[in-house]
Amino acid sequence: MAEQAQFLELARQLSAVGAVKRDLGRILPPDCPAGSAAVLTLLGRHGAMRMSRLAELLAVDMSVTSRHVTHVADRGWIERSPDPADKRSRILRLTPAGARQLEELSLRTSRLLAERLSDWTDDDVGQLIRLMTRLRTSFGDCRSGLPRQGAPVVEETTRTPAHT
Secondary structure, three states: OOOHHHHHHHHHHHHHHHHHHHHHHHOOOOOOOHHHHHHHHHHHHHOOEEHHHHHHHHOOOHHHHHHHHHHHHHOOOEEEEEEOOEEEEEEEEEOHHHHHHHHHHHHHHHHHHHHHOOOOOHHHHHHHHHHHHHHHHHOOOOOOOOOOOOOOOOOOOOOOHHHO
16 A cells, blocks of 8 residues: 555646646637537547436536537537437437547647657556556546547546536
8 A cells, every 4th residue: 555645646646637638628629628529539439328428427417518518519510319218318429520520639639648748658658548547447437448449539628627
């Protein structure tokens, strides 16, 4: 078990991750704020789903999720279809335009990370990914699973109060 001083330093380092998230947020296109990017990312990663599942994955209230969904639907990036199992519910899925937008977000994110981590080895990056995944799993984060095969990966950035 780590010592108290290590946990205090870990807490300090985790707080500092906010600066990384802010930089990632700055590269988003003006018409695709962090909440919208998170919706696209989660649909790309997990596939079609109900809004209730999306709210769970976003870890935000249904009203916040509804605003994010309306924003991306208004831009034609997702479609909302009746759920065959429950006509009162809607199934959300990416449209081809949404997949293109998600690909653009993935490219922007990858470029920024490649630039900022240019002095890191592949092993360093792999170790960070493994440890962050393990940390999220330890906290019971339902989003910590691996993405679907072939789905572009964009880190969710809606966890800051300003974007939720």
